[in-house]
Amino acid sequence: MTQTYRIASIPADGVGKEVIAAGRKVLDFVAEQSNGEFTFQWDDFDWGSEYYARHGKMMADDGLDTLKDYDAIYFGAVGWSNVPDHISLWGLRLNITQNFDQWANIRPVKFLPGVQSPLRKADDTELDWVVVRENSEGEYAGLGGRNLSGRGPGNEVALQTALFTEKGCERIHRFAFELARTRTVKKVSSVTKSNAQQYGMVLWDETFQRVALDYPDVATESVLVDAMSAKFILHPEDLSVVVASNLNADILSDLGSALAGSLGLAASANINPERRFPSMFEPVHGSAPDIAGQGISNPIGTIASGALMLDHFGLHAQARAVEAAIEATTAAGHLTREIGGTATTDQVTDSIIEALSHALVSA
Numbered sequence: 001m002t003q004t005y006r007i008a009s010i011p012a013d014g015v016g017k018e019v020i021a022a023g024r025k026v027l028d029f030v031a032e033q034s035n036g037e038f039t040f041q042w043d044d045f046d047w048g049s050e051y052y053a054r055h056g057k058m059m060a061d062d063g064l065d066t067l068k069d070y071d072a073i074y075f076g077a078v079g080w081s082n083v084p085d086h087i088s089l090w091g092l093r094l095n096i097t098q099n100f101d102q103w104a105n106i107r108p109v110k111f112l113p114g115v116q117s118p119l120r121k122a123d124d125t126e127l128d129w130v131v132v133r134e135n136s137e138g139e140y141a142g143l144g145g146r147n148l149s150g151r152g153p154g155n156e157v158a159l160q161t162a163l164f165t166e167k168g169c170e171r172i173h174r175f176a177f178e179l180a181r182t183r184t185v186k187k188v189s190s191v192t193k194s195n196a197q198q199y200g201m202v203l204w205d206e207t208f209q210r211v212a213l214d215y216p217d218v219a220t221e222s223v224l225v226d227a228m229s230a231k232f233i234l235h236p237e238d239l240s241v242v243v244a245s246n247l248n249a250d251i252l253s254d255l256g257s258a259l260a261g262s263l264g265l266a267a268s269a270n271i272n273p274e275r276r277f278p279s280m281f282e283p284v285h286g287s288a289p290d291i292a293g294q295g296i297s298n299p300i301g302t303i304a305s306g307a308l309m310l311d312h313f314g315l316h317a318q319a320r321a322v323e324a325a326i327e328a329t330t331a332a333g334h335l336t337r338e339i340g341g342t343a344t345t346d347q348v349t350d351s352i353i354e355a356l357s358h359a360l361v362s363a
């Protein structure tokens with residue numbers, strides 16, 4: 001019997017629409033080649049900044065209730081000039097990740113053949129690591145307030161409080177160690193700032209050390225976030241799994257994808273490991289208003305996020321086939337403009353499908 005995966009598609013804003021269309025094309029092709037083993041049923045949701053202009057909100061009131069029964073969410077990017085960024089982000093993307101307890105955010109940093117890295121070392125060193133981002137609390141807990149003093153204009157006060165719980169730290173550290181066990185280099189690097197942030201980050205460190213005792217086969221290190229940003233550039237070959245709090249991982253994963261050549265290449269999965277809620281798969285990049293609508297956005301980050309979705313469904317061979325097709329495409333020089341090529345979004349997508357047709361036929 002054919003397995004149907006029901007996916008909620010939320011392209012949202014700007015290039016989100018282009019890259020989600022590209023990703024769906026690739027995933028549908030993978031399903032077509034499965035000889036009836038599985039298929040995707042896509043349901044479209046037009047939430048985002050245009051929806052906000054019409055309705056004064058980023059998504060429908062019963063949106064979370066509607067989404068909760070889907071097998072997964074495929075998300076583009078949110079953010080446009082008509083809505084302040086903190087409203088668009090909290091109104092849609094963070095609304096979903098927080099309420100669906102997608103507490104683990106996986107962000108692989110992959111160096112693709114044919115894509116020039118600004119990092120000289122990448123030419124002759126094998127580089128591939130994954131950032132595991134705590135995705136439910138930390139600096140993005142949404143705790144704080146404004147105008148607490150009531151002292152009037154010019155005297156405003158704002159508090160933005162980071163939240164660290166022992167349970168939150170423990171589950172993300174365990175997740176990172178389990179992931180490290182599946183990789184060739186079994187090592188977890190914890191990113192901290194406990195020298196300056198003596199409460200939350202010390203709890204983070206202590207939990208990391210305690211969890212590490214259960215994984216004697218996995219090497220560990222604890223690195224300050226400032227030193228880790230230098231390490232990404234100077235000694236990236238030392239990295240395998242990098243676990244970091246919400247804000248630190250957000251910044252470091254953009255640095256990682258820039259080192260790999262472009263933000264447009266970076267994939268991301270927001271996982272609810274208990275599977276009580278659907279997980280959400282999306283590129284790392286935003287809505288890229290500077291290039292939106294021109295058909296030149298790089299679809300690879302979104303297509304690679306689709307591969308992470310296939311993994312989530314246990315379709316590992318298909319996920320590897322998509323990744324191999326991406327590599328074949330970049331190696332053949334089919335590159336979008338921001339990484340030095342001339343190909344359009346459609347041309348890169350078609351090239352990946354072409355490479356997949358060979359891979360899936362010969363599999």
Ligand SMILES: NC(=O)c1ccc[n+]([C@@H]2O[C@H](COP(=O)([O-])OP(=O)(O)OC[C@H]3O[C@@H](n4cnc5c(N)ncnc54)[C@H](O)[C@@H]3O)[C@@H](O)[C@H]2O)c1
Pocket residue numbers: 015019076077078079080085089093263264265282283284285286287288289290291296297298299301336338
């Ligand atoms: N996950 C999300 O939904 C998300 C993430 C980051 C930013 N945003 C929002 O996106 C909007 C724009 O933010 P920004 O400019 O800081 O970040 P951005 O990621 O949209 O763009 C940064 C740079 O990367 C380039 N870029 C991004 N994606 C690309 C792709 N697929 N192909 C080629 N080039 C690509 C852009 O052209 C731009 O030069 C803002 O409203 C911001 O809040 C949303």
